[in-house]
Amino acid sequence: MENIDWVTTPAAIWRRHRAGLRAIRRLDPVQWENLKGIDRQKQALARNTERFLAGEPSNNVLLWGARGTGKSSLIKALLNRYQGEGLRMIxxxxxxxxxxxxxxxxxxxxxxxxxxxxxxxxxxxxxxxYKALKSVLEGSLELPPENVRVFATSNRRHLMPEFMSDNLRGERHDGELHPAEAIEEQLSLADRFGLQLSFYAFSQDVYLQAIDALFPDFPDRETLHREAIQFATSRGVRNGRTAQQFFRHFSV
Known part of the structure; x- marks a missing residue:
């Protein structure tokens, strides 16, 4: 198991075959200010993280929603922004x-x-x-440590698949709906994330904002936007990932 020097190492990854942590050698350099179209999510995540760093009450965080909309990039940018204030990530x-x-x-x-x-x-x-995750999120007989929080990203709001049959198993007693056990199991895990941030597919305006952030010095905005829209149309989706792929395709 590698001995991590957390003074000089901002992040590590758990490696199963090593049965231990390995320092991350090349961090993704994505910067907070370059993430466009998710200002609401950025503000909420920053406030929660700053409270955590200050030793104030803070929540575990679930970022859920459409693929490629910046969930993972926001977590990476968060580390780049706050590692100088003592934030570390595993x-x-x-x-x-x-x-x-x-x-x-x-x-x-x-x-x-x-x-x-x-x-x-x-x-x-x-x-x-998920049972081990539950114990870390809220503890069991022993409370979870104050210097650890869990931030997760997912395409699923409740982290588990939802089936129509689950709803059909629900019961109604005295006018109140009692969800089936399968639904209760789904909600019990997601509910342990006190801050839940939703992400949605980009509008064209937001997509072009992301393009502009990637090409700050490009002289011909009209041509850039036309090519970017055509690229997104060919992919069938507008999001931050598509903008990054267009940057790698179009940049000189």
Whole structure:
């Protein structure tokens, strides 16, 4: 297991075959101010993170919604923005969540503030990895450490698949709807994220704002926008990921 020097290392990743953490050598350089069209989400996430860094009450965070709309990029930019203030980040894959309690045990006595980052998190029927996540989110007999929070991204609002049959199993007693156990299980996990931020597909105006941020010095805006719109049309989607792909395609 690699010995992480958190003074000089802003982020690490859990590697199953090593049974330990490995320092991330090349951080994504995405910058906070370059993320366009998600100002509401940025403001809420920044406020929650600043409270966490200050030792004030703060929430675990779930960023959910349409693919390619900036959820993961916002978490990466968050680290770049706040690492100088003591923020550290550990990325843990969904399949490794069973190790989460042991990871957290090694962090609770350190002076830094840690975000456990779970990217593209979701669970299928029958998976049990979410149980370890639940204990870290709210604790069990032992409270979770004050210097650790979980920030997760997902395309699913409740992190689990939702089926029409689940709703049909619900019951009504004395005029009140009682959800089926499957729905209760879905909500019980998502509810542990006190801050939930939704992300939606970009309008054309927001998409072009993202394009302009990637090409600040491009002289011909009309040509740039026309090419960017054609590129998005060919992809069938307008979002931040499409803007990045257009940048790699079109930039000289």
């Amino acid at each position: 990325e843990v894959d969904k399949d490794d969540l069973v190790n989460l309690p042991e990871i957290v045990d090694d962090l609770c006595d350190l002076r830094f503030r840690f975000v456990i980052f779970c990217d593209d998190l979701s669970f299928d029927v029958g998976e049990s990895g």
